[in-house]
Amino acid sequence: MTGLRWVQLPEDERAEFLGNGGTGVLSFATDSGDPPASLPVSYGYLDDPGHFYFKLSFPPGSSKSDVVDSPASFVVFGEHDDTLKSVVAKGTLEELTELPPESAAIQRMWAVDIPAYEIFDRPRAEIPFHDFRLVPETVTGRRAMDDSESDSES
Numbered sequence: 001m002t003g004l005r006w007v008q009l010p011e012d013e014r015a016e017f018l019g020n021g022g023t024g025v026l027s028f029a030t031d032s033g034d035p036p037a038s039l040p041v042s043y044g045y046l047d048d049p050g051h052f053y054f055k056l057s058f059p060p061g062s063s064k065s066d067v068v069d070s071p072a073s074f075v076v077f078g079e080h081d082d083t084l085k086s087v088v089a090k091g092t093l094e095e096l097t098e099l100p101p102e103s104a105a106i107q108r109m110w111a112v113d114i115p116a117y118e119i120f121d122r123p124r125a126e127i128p129f130h131d132f133r134l135v136p137e138t139v140t141g142r143r144a145m146d147d148s149e150s151d152s153e154s
Contacts, residue, residue: 005144006142006145007142009086009141014139015047017076017078019045020044020045020113021043021045021113021115022043022045022115025074026038026039026073027039027074027075028067028072030067037066037070039056041056042116043114044109045112046108046112050135051108051134052133052136053131054093056130056132057128058127058130069093070092072091072092072093073089074136083145084143085141085142086141088138088141089134090138091134094132094133094134097130097131108133
């Protein structure tokens with residue numbers, strides 16, 4: 001990957017890259033000296049207002065309940081339009097599970113597409129899930145640009 005550098009991802013490209021759902025890595029802060037608690041997850045995304053939505057599982061023995069209230073970062077990365085791109089959102093999750101169906105947060109969550117994967121050792125119906133929203137404090141995006149692309153922009 002000689003000559004590869006990263007530039008800021010404009011907001012319109014960021015929204016297109018995130019789409020209305022996909023997969024990424026959700027990481028939570030832990031005690032000083034410990035590595036972050038990182039989980040591969042599915043997400044839903046609404047460009048307006050820029051919120052991420054998650055259905056997190058809490059199977060017996062899961063340690064998620066110990067970290068889910070901690071500051072979080074969420075990373076989506078991959079190739080889109082033959083270009084490497086990444087988005088990092090930082091903030092704190094807000095649990096939506098107890099909100100009434102008519103609340104704006106729940107209505108917005110229903111508007112996204114959170115992919116469902118069968119990764120459990122028992123039927124999905126037996127696993128408790130909780131709904132969460134990340135209203136990011138910061139969102140950054142980057143895309144790869146090779147030297148030939150920068151020469152053509154000069």
